[in-house]
Amino acid sequence: MSDLQLQDPLVFDAIQKEVERQNDGLELIASENFVSRPVLEAMGSPLTNKYAEGLPGKRYYGGCQYVDIAEDLARSRARELFSCDWVNVQPHSGASANAAVYLSFLQPGDTFLGLDLAHGGHLTHGSPVNFSGILYHAEYYGVEEQGPNAGRIDMDKVRDKARSVQPKMISIGASAYPRDFDYEAFRSIADEVGAFLWMDMAHTAGLIAAGLMNDPLPFAHVTSTTTHKTLRGPRGGMLLIGKDYENPFGKVAPKSGRVKNMSELLDSAVFPGMQGGPLMHVIAAKAVAFGEALKPDFKDYSAAVIANATIMAEAFVEMGYDVVSGGTDNHLMLIDLRNKGVTGKEAEEALERADITVNKNMVPFDDQSPFVTSGIRIGTPAMTTRGLGKDEFRYIARLVDRVITNRTDEDVLRDVRNEVHELCGRYPLYDFVVA
């Protein structure tokens, strides 16, 4: 019996049940993945006990010599992974990393331009219920409704919008956009209107690190990310700068006569701007995950993630589903269920009963509320980590279709659930009692 099981069986049981749920079900949430045991071990280590405000070598607490080693490893591996000048691995999450970007480069009330939440954007890109929309003035660009570019961003429209709203910052990045971005075009628009360019690669960081999607770092002034999605690390955030230099829109400091570098602004926005002590156990786990991502087999994994998504999107199209933009360039697809007469909420709930986990998602030009939605978002990173390949993903697409088509038929849901358990049993995940 583990110490946790002995001392606190209630928490132990909850953890145990969640591990079983992860083992037995088909995890198709596009933002989720499964970390390795070494990453789990680092996260579960006594590094959680350590206060280490500041940066390696410049801490406000004593006794940081060993956590400094861990953070320096995380930083140097991240710089190697993304071929960049500077990183900060301390943000607790993607949202915290993004908050540091706003704090560094905008004043409250300033206008910025981001991708509409309903078109695949993220809450932290100006949603009225998020700090980004509460403190700053958000304007949006979106995807095309019709024509050859349906479901895709038209860069001419982004340029027109930027000219008319004159944003101080333009954000790129999405949670539900299945296509790649034209970073060069975004940068030329930003330069034209005198805006700061920020890329949030939370979803695609792993695919970018593997060199399989366009690289934003040469074009964006700053890039933010999570570390737990395609990058397959612990839950957390990170900030990166391709080439560090003086904040191009910065004012000269009155005393020193100096303009701060972008990296200095971001470092002080993370701490003391927004956070207190960094999570050193998570930073150690980031170092482990970045080490894994530097190995050649991470590239194979990432290529399989994209190949599996491509195959699955094709299978849905063949079965008459309306896949937004007709397919995918990355790890996810967005399915508009309106032609199937089912809402995202209904589909999500029926799939859940067959132990298939997806999330309901707004589709572009949705007429349902965000709580109901007309679509579902499906991603391949997690099940690709478990070793599933193209044949299995084609098969999963058929299982999803069977559930959606027979969503009120308990016998079908039970049969599919049995098939899901059989499939998952062939690809063991965590074959241990975690706690």
Ligand SMILES: *Cc1c(COP(=O)(O)O)cnc(C)c1O
């Ligand atoms: C997931 C995501 C985030 C937020 O990350 P958290 O770690 O959940 O705070 C931010 N931006 C984008 C584009 C995301 O997809």
